[in-house]
Amino acid sequence: MGINFRKETFRDDFTFRNSPENIRRFPFPYHEDAYMYSVNIEPHVPGPKNSVFEHLVDVDEHYVSEMQDRAMVLAEDPLRCQSLPHMTLAGWDLLELLMTEKAASYPEHFSLTREGDRWHWINRPLGIDDTFTFGDVSTLPYGPMEYITRQSQGDFAILDQRDNNLWMDAGMITTQADWSLDFDIGMNFFEWHAPVPLAHEMGVFTRALKYLTNIQQGKPARRLNWTMTINPRLDTSPENFHKWGGDRLTVTPENVGQKVHLRVELQSFWRLPRSNALVFPIRCYLLKMDELVTVPKWARRFHRVLRDLPVELAEYKGLTRYRQTTVEWLSKHDDGAPTSPGFSPD
Amino acid sequence: MKTILSRPVYGTLSPQAGKSHLLIADAEGASAILDLAKKAPEDFFANAHIMFIPGRTGDSFQASLKALKPAQYYEGPSVAAAMPRLTWTLANAHMGLRMYLAGTEGLIGQMMQAAIEAGVDPASIQTEHRGSWARRIQCVHCKGITENVTTQPATCSHCGLLLLVRDHYSKRLAAFQGVCINAEDPTEVPQKEEIFR
Structure with missing residues (x-):
């Protein structure tokens, strides 16, 4: 049975919502009733059926609409997709990875046929049927990274590895939380994370870099990160902050359930075979507060996490303006009962 | 510092x-x-x-x-x-x-x-x-570069937005990053202070 792709928007009238089945598979990011930074990286291996980890590259009901939103962002601002000249080979690596994973996991939607360097790619949900020569940029309508990431949910950063560091040398970044590819491209791991508060002092990035530079081909890793977004807006870029920042003032006790979203990033890390680069897909999942409280354990826990979050973190994540209103709304869904350990809905 | x-x-x-x-x-x-x-x-x-x-x-x-x-x-x-x-x-x-x-x-x-x-x-x-700590900033919104910025916040010389001058620096652009300081509420207009001398 195939996925029933929703027709919806992430801007203007904001018709995005999750089906009840999709709510149950949301990657809820708190394993206990409190949150603090940690490296929290684990092997990216296939998980339970009907979870976002079922397949290593997850495709869900929002796929087609997310790709339409990405195309709109790129038409407005092509600088969201950039690749330094030495990164083309890594782009081909990424194209291969995403095509093979998608075709293997979702054969009803995607298929890939290879005869030597002649590749035939069919993407049925987006109506794409292309034949091209692997490694020959002139046979695709875009560079290889742009071509395949216009067909893949989530942002993608491709990191070159040299001098015992990782360098942000290519990316497709249209659904970011407060960072600019155009500004950060060419930076090393410590430089592009420089603005993050607290974590440097805790040694988080030093440990994370050590882990990431040791990732082996065929053994990807993953972690979850989170923030919150007002309205189901994918393009929360700093580029457009002056256009969407005002949304944060529109939260009232009456509209929390529909306006306030928990935004979870499933970040995964993969070694690419030819270029030895790392690709870092950052997949964004949105969940409305109304949807979140349909799972009682998540309602209790998220209330406690948000209420007790350190001020610096709330400030960095941009939650200050609507945090109190949201905590009060959530408190009505928290009866104080203990929660079970782990992420699952119960 | x-x-x-x-x-x-x-x-x-x-x-x-x-x-x-x-x-x-x-x-x-x-x-x-x-x-x-x-x-x-x-x-x-x-x-x-x-x-x-x-x-x-x-x-x-x-x-x-x-x-x-x-x-x-x-x-x-x-x-x-x-x-x-x-x-x-x-x-x-x-x-x-x-x-x-x-x-x-x-x-x-x-x-x-x-x-x-x-x-x-x-x-x-x-x-x-040596000398002045005036900053060269890139407006993250319009991408224009404003030279010799000495105030916090600063006005983008291209698009006119009022920018928070961050410490985040791009060697590729040779510039600090400027991000709209009153994007959440444009009616809030913080006073400019001379701090990059």
Whole structure:
């Protein structure tokens, strides 16, 4: 049975919502009733059926609409997709990875046929049927990274590895939380994370870099990160902050359930075979507060996490303006009962 | 001074072993070259090229710099004006050229950028900050660069948005990042303070 792709928007009238089945598979990011930074990286291996980890590259009901939103962002601002000249080979690596994973996991939607360097790619949900020569940029309508990431949910950063560091040398970044590819491209791991508060002092990035530079081909890793977004807006870029920042003032006790979203990033890390680069897909999942409280354990826990979050973190994540209103709304869904350990809905 | 990891760390110029030397400074940066000269071997400036952009220091350093008797001396009105000469010099440079940059962060950053583009290893370039801490900022919204920013917040000279000047720095752009400070509520207009002097 195939996925029933929703027709919806992430801007203007904001018709995005999750089906009840999709709510149950949301990657809820708190394993206990409190949150603090940690490296929290684990092997990216296939998980339970009907979870976002079922397949290593997850495709869900929002796929087609997310790709339409990405195309709109790129038409407005092509600088969201950039690749330094030495990164083309890594782009081909990424194209291969995403095509093979998608075709293997979702054969009803995607298929890939290879005869030597002649590749035939069919993407049925987006109506794409292309034949091209692997490694020959002139046979695709875009560079290889742009071509395949216009067909893949989530942002993608491709990191070159040299001098015992990782360098942000290519990316497709249209659904970011407060960072600019155009500004950060060419930076090393410590430089592009420089603005993050607290974590440097805790040694988080030093440990994370050590882990990431040791990732082996065929053994990807993953972690979850989170923030919150007002309205189901994918393009929360700093580029457009002056256009969407005002949304944060529109939260009232009456509209929390529909306006306030928990935004979870499933970040995964993969070694690419030819270029030895790392690709870092950052997949964004949105969940409305109304949807979140349909799972009682998540309602209790998220209330406690948000209420007790350190001020610096709330400030960095941009939650200050609507945090109190949201905590009060959530408190009505928290009866104080203990929660079970782990992420699952119960 | 508290800083963050994307921002370059500047040192103190000191004479390096090399066949030739390219020294570039703006304003008070000239005094870093004069200090280096005190430690330099006798024949150092016989193979040196000084490029100087006096800026706010007017004509207070020219005579002292010329007195070092560099093989080549250049004086220009701005970084942009000096750029063609720098590009030519780097393109025609031989192995063993040593670079020294001194003055404002904007000067150091832009010259560093040009050197990297020309294939110079940035680790081999000596830098020293002197003079103004005025910042060169890129507006994240319109992408325009505003030079010589001394206030927090600052107005983008291209699109007019009021920008928070962050410490986050891009070596590729040789600029700090500016992000709209009142995007959440445009009716809030924080007072500008002179803080980058």
